[in-house]
Amino acid sequence: MYWAPFNLIMHNMGKINxxxxxxxxxxxxxxxxxxxxYYFRHMNPNQSTPYSYQPYHFNNEYYTNTTQNGLIDxxxxxxxxxxxxxxxxxxxxxxxxFWNGIAGELRKMGHIVxxxxxxxxxxxxxxxxxxxxxxxxxxxxITTQNLKNIILVGHSFGGxxxxxxxxxxxxxxxxxxxxxxxxxxxxxxxxxQFPPQGQQFILGLAQQSPDHSIKLPFSYFREVFVNLADxxxxxxxxxxxxxxxxxxxxxxxxxxxxxxxxxxxSFINLLEDTAxxxxxxxxxxxxxxxxxxxxxxxxxxxxxxxxxxxxxxKVAHLIVNAGRD
Amino acid sequence: MYWAPFNLIMHNMGKINxxxxxxxxxxxxxxxxxxxxYYFRHMNPNQSTPYSYQPYHFNNEYYTNTTQNGLIDxxxxxxxxxxxxxxxxxxxxxxxxFWNGIAGELRKMGHIVxxxxxxxxxxxxxxxxxxxxxxxxxxxxITTQNLKNIILVGHSFGGxxxxxxxxxxxxxxxxxxxxxxxxxxxxxxxxxQFPPQGQQFILGLAQQSPDHSIKLPFSYFREVFVNLADxxxxxxxxxxxxxxxxxxxxxxxxxxxxxxxxxxxSFINLLEDTAxxxxxxxxxxxxxxxxxxxxxxxxxxxxxxxxxxxxxxKVAHLIVNAGRD
Amino acid sequence: MYWAPFNLIMHNMGKINxxxxxxxxxxxxxxxxxxxxYYFRHMNPNQSTPYSYQPYHFNNEYYTNTTQNGLIDxxxxxxxxxxxxxxxxxxxxxxxxFWNGIAGELRKMGHIVxxxxxxxxxxxxxxxxxxxxxxxxxxxxITTQNLKNIILVGHSFGGxxxxxxxxxxxxxxxxxxxxxxxxxxxxxxxxxQFPPQGQQFILGLAQQSPDHSIKLPFSYFREVFVNLADxxxxxxxxxxxxxxxxxxxxxxxxxxxxxxxxxxxSFINLLEDTAxxxxxxxxxxxxxxxxxxxxxxxxxxxxxxxxxxxxxxKVAHLIVNAGRD
Numbered sequence: 001m002y003w004a005p006f007n008l009i010m011h012n013m014g015k016i017n018x019x020x021x022x023x024x025x026x027x028x029x030x031x032x033x034x035x036x037x038y039y040f041r042h043m044n045p046n047q048s049t050p051y052s053y054q055p056y057h058f059n060n061e062y063y064t065n066t067t068q069n070g071l072i073d074x075x076x077x078x079x080x081x082x083x084x085x086x087x088x089x090x091x092x093x094x095x096x097x098f099w100n101g102i103a104g105e106l107r108k109m110g111h112i113v114x115x116x117x118x119x120x121x122x123x124x125x126x127x128x129x130x131x132x133x134x135x136x137x138x139x140x141x142i143t144t145q146n147l148k149n150i151i152l153v154g155h156s157f158g159g160x161x162x163x164x165x166x167x168x169x170x171x172x173x174x175x176x177x178x179x180x181x182x183x184x185x186x187x188x189x190x191x192x193q194f195p196p197q198g199q200q201f202i203l204g205l206a207q208q209s210p211d212h213s214i215k216l217p218f219s220y221f222r223e224v225f226v227n228l229a230d231x232x233x234x235x236x237x238x239x240x241x242x243x244x245x246x247x248x249x250x251x252x253x254x255x256x257x258x259x260x261x262x263x264x265x266s267f268i269n270l271l272e273d274t275a276x277x278x279x280x281x282x283x284x285x286x287x288x289x290x291x292x293x294x295x296x297x298x299x300x301x302x303x304x305x306x307x308x309x310x311x312x313x314k315v316a317h318l319i320v321n322a323g324r325d
Numbered sequence: 326m327y328w329a330p331f332n333l334i335m336h337n338m339g340k341i342n343x344x345x346x347x348x349x350x351x352x353x354x355x356x357x358x359x360x361x362x363y364y365f366r367h368m369n370p371n372q373s374t375p376y377s378y379q380p381y382h383f384n385n386e387y388y389t390n391t392t393q394n395g396l397i398d399x400x401x402x403x404x405x406x407x408x409x410x411x412x413x414x415x416x417x418x419x420x421x422x423f424w425n426g427i428a429g430e431l432r433k434m435g436h437i438v439x440x441x442x443x444x445x446x447x448x449x450x451x452x453x454x455x456x457x458x459x460x461x462x463x464x465x466x467i468t469t470q471n472l473k474n475i476i477l478v479g480h481s482f483g484g485x486x487x488x489x490x491x492x493x494x495x496x497x498x499x500x501x502x503x504x505x506x507x508x509x510x511x512x513x514x515x516x517x518q519f520p521p522q523g524q525q526f527i528l529g530l531a532q533q534s535p536d537h538s539i540k541l542p543f544s545y546f547r548e549v550f551v552n553l554a555d556x557x558x559x560x561x562x563x564x565x566x567x568x569x570x571x572x573x574x575x576x577x578x579x580x581x582x583x584x585x586x587x588x589x590x591s592f593i594n595l596l597e598d599t600a601x602x603x604x605x606x607x608x609x610x611x612x613x614x615x616x617x618x619x620x621x622x623x624x625x626x627x628x629x630x631x632x633x634x635x636x637x638x639k640v641a642h643l644i645v646n647a648g649r650d
Numbered sequence: 651m652y653w654a655p656f657n658l659i660m661h662n663m664g665k666i667n668x669x670x671x672x673x674x675x676x677x678x679x680x681x682x683x684x685x686x687x688y689y690f691r692h693m694n695p696n697q698s699t700p701y702s703y704q705p706y707h708f709n710n711e712y713y714t715n716t717t718q719n720g721l722i723d724x725x726x727x728x729x730x731x732x733x734x735x736x737x738x739x740x741x742x743x744x745x746x747x748f749w750n751g752i753a754g755e756l757r758k759m760g761h762i763v764x765x766x767x768x769x770x771x772x773x774x775x776x777x778x779x780x781x782x783x784x785x786x787x788x789x790x791x792i793t794t795q796n797l798k799n800i801i802l803v804g805h806s807f808g809g810x811x812x813x814x815x816x817x818x819x820x821x822x823x824x825x826x827x828x829x830x831x832x833x834x835x836x837x838x839x840x841x842x843q844f845p846p847q848g849q850q851f852i853l854g855l856a857q858q859s860p861d862h863s864i865k866l867p868f869s870y871f872r873e874v875f876v877n878l879a880d881x882x883x884x885x886x887x888x889x890x891x892x893x894x895x896x897x898x899x900x901x902x903x904x905x906x907x908x909x910x911x912x913x914x915x916s917f918i919n920l921l922e923d924t925a926x927x928x929x930x931x932x933x934x935x936x937x938x939x940x941x942x943x944x945x946x947x948x949x950x951x952x953x954x955x956x957x958x959x960x961x962x963x964k965v966a967h968l969i970v971n972a973g974r975d
Contacts (some may be wrong), residue, residue: 082881197618219589220619222621223589223619223620223621224619224621227621227622227623228623228646230649231407231649231650264869264873271624272622272623272624274622277611277615278610278611278615279611279615280605280930283611285928286927286928286929286933290927290928290929293847294870294873294874295873296872296873296874296877297877297922297924297953298877298878298922299921299922299951301624303622321878324880324881325881522943544914545944547946548914548944548945548946549944549946552946552947552948553948553971555974556732556974556975596949597947597948597949599947602936602940603935603936603940604936604940605930608936626949628947
């Protein structure tokens with residue numbers, strides 16, 4: 001209804017095919033958005049006045065304007081105004097399938113999405129890996145494919161990986177996005193950021209395993225990683241995890257170069273994420289996030305691994321809000 | 326619409342009466358849910374694949390699918406997948422009527438709900454009670470009715486009660502749920518967890534009263550306990566309170582046995598609850614909650630006493646999320 | 651639908667004109683609300699029973715009941731039950747246009763709204779101002795217009811202004827509302843509440859300017875003040891700012907009298923506001939808010955300057971919740 005004129009413009013331009021996909025170049029899309037903004041939102045995009053507010057796309061609230069044939073979601077149009085290249089780095093116990101729902105939503109918005117698999121994770125059964133090997137694999141992924149101007153997103157353990165990748169490829173990275181992610185100080189290991197009992201518990205599990213990998217017991221995983229899930233979903237997510245190599249969690253990282261970088265950075269916090277419990281001297285936010293200095297803060301409701309599965313669209317919107325210019 | 330097939334299955338089975346109530350045993354219900362999941366959510370409940378996400382029931386967002394005759398709310402069906410037995414323990418100044426809305430919602434979902442009245446509260450005018458007497462009354466309630474496998478929920482002061490009840494009846498309790506509730510360390514009293522001025526204020530009120538009970542002034546109650554209410558609602562809730570016996574708030578509790586228990590536990594935090602103000606060395610979350618060790622964290626928006634009255638369905642969903650397997 | 655009877659009562663009383671505006675005195679409106687409450691919400695406003703809950707107006711969730719002719723928003727009726735007089739004090743880099751959307755929404759609800767411009771801000775190009783001059787201008791605004799019984803709202807820097815105004819005009823102020831606002835201790839300056847690096851950064855900017863005013867670089871403003879905005883909105887808000895006089899930010903304020911006042915007070919916290927970053931020894935909530943002693947806490951999602959522009963209705967509701975009796 002509110003959006004009808006926009007549809008109309010595009011239909012008249014012959015730019016929507018019968019599957020409802022947009023058929024236009026980035027330039028054309030940008031042009032039509034300017035035209036649309038000018039006429040229908042009473043806003044000249046080149047001036048700051050007159051001002052007209054647009055509550056439909058704000059924060060966590062998105063209006064779904066189903067068209068008669070149900071083919072176009074106008075919010076997707078909004079979120080593809082700037083086409084971004086995302087490289088999404090998964091966390092511990094996870095693999096690229098963690099991003100399936102989210103990557104799908106980002107692509108529907110028109111963005112380009114890469115989800116490399118880290119060594120020692122997913123289909124890679126060799127758990128004898130180091131943090132440097134993991135970093136190197138991401139660096140090679142990016143350079144081999146010659147990716148530039150990327151939004152490099154790290155979830156959980158992936159935060160420490162994008163810290164190290166950024167040191168090597170600062171010129172290819174447009175922005176770093178840490179999503180409930182480890183941000184280590186120079187000389188720290190991941191384990192240094194666990195609360196004391198957690199540290200003991202996790203590292204104790206590593207010692208029990210022949211290859212020093214860590215398989216979390218379901219009872220722990222269910223309470224701490226997927227607290228918002230129903231049991232069935234919790235079990236499905238748990239069954240999709242693989243044992244985590246322990247060496248990268250305990251290695252002290254040299255991060256002097258990282259703290260010299262000026263790449264813009266964002267932090268996404270899901271308010272019910274307890275993978276690292278909140279405390280005075282540990283926790284995602286503000287403890288870990290504050291190490292970023294000046295950063296853009298994006299926040300929503302969700303836990304460590306359920307929200308990615310059950311609300312991928314919501315997380316994708318948060319990632320766009322964190323990654324856009 | 327999305328749920329229509331589920332309705333259909335049950336109608337065909339003759340399992341919905343004309344009031345829209347489900348007429349089936351737990352076993353039958355479980356069977357039909359499996360059947361439903363398999364056919365219509367493309368999900369075999371006995372396997373972890375194929376995965377299909379179900380955004381309708383997640384977190385605080387619930388879709389209401391009104392049927393043509395308006396008799397069935399499908400979310401209720403979802404939330405009754407596992408029938409739970411709740412024992413709900415009210416807090417200070419409150420009585421079992423505090424739970425009226427919430428208990429009604431839980432029962433609509435098919436759960437079994439008990440809301441015992443604590444000595445010195447509600448219709449019990451004798452304020453000369455101890456914490457041990459209160460604990461004992463709950464223990465007797467549970468054993469007399471031979472309740473087993475219960476989800477024991479404590480709100481506010483009720484948190485300290487379920488700590489003590491759990492010490493005596495560990496085998497009858499499936500899970501402890503603390504909802505903005507006191508979790509005392511061994512040797513602490515409730516008053517030890519008030520901020521200094523609050524302590525002085527509350528205990529000063531006790532000294533002014535012949536039976537050492539505490540009647541909060543409305544001006545304080547309105548700001549701190551029902552901050553989200555309109556004035557009319559604030560007055561109604563205030564008028565429903567009775568003076569609180571002070572002895573149980575100041576007694577130091579022996580909780581050594583509690584800290585040996587391994588019963589699973591959850592913490593529900595309403596983000597605008599200021600009954601205990603947030604601070605560095607006090608407050609509901611993370612200060613008090615972190616004493617639980619490993620726990621499931623559930624969170625939503627709300628204050629100390631308004632949300633229970635005005636949004637009982639929302640609180641009931643949080644309690645189910647906290648209590649389910 | 652739910653509200654239809656209320657419409658009906660008023661139509662029958664001839665109290666809605668064809669533009670859909672209410673034509674009634676405050677007394678008449680109060681009467682009809684009582685009548686409405688009694689008959690249709692099964693609630694006698696003069697008694698606490700029978701209790702009936704009213705989920706439609708709670709917290710951040712508002713139902714919009716569009717009537718057939720679209721003229722009446724029933725939520726506005728609810729929020730005008732008590733007509734309040736608001737004086738809204740803007741913050742640094744801002745001016746009265748900051749309040750445009752919010753003031754419009756408050757007026758639609760029937761409230762009276764004043765938005766004085768502070769010296770050194772907006773159209774006032776003279777940056778040579780002191781905190782005392784700013785306070786004095788607000789005091790004169792209120793006394794000249796003989797405003798009484800006001801809800802005095804301060805946003806950001808405006809918090810320190812309403813602290814000082816309250817010292818001079820305690821009898822004219824019904825309630826103080828601090829919205830992500832500075833609440834200084836006796837002898838403190840605003841700059842004392844910045845984190846160390848922020849302090850250096852902001853004051854460094856002042857030294858670079860001939861009139862010691864502070865113009866924030868866009869890259870900083872965009873990340874920290876309008877983190878939730880899209881780029882276009884961020885630029886529009888940035889373009890509407892003017893350089894901030896630095897003297898009022900660095901002056902130590904005598905606030906002994908403020909801490910003797912007993913005027914009721916509220917604190918509104920937007921959860922994604924990072925204008926002052928969250929930390930252990932600084933930040934809006936709980937750090938600054940806790941200085942208010944007993945206060946009413948209202949909270950929602952939003953950042954420092956975007957939410958006022960894009961969701962003025964939502965902020966207006968929070969302000970009413972903070973300001974009402």
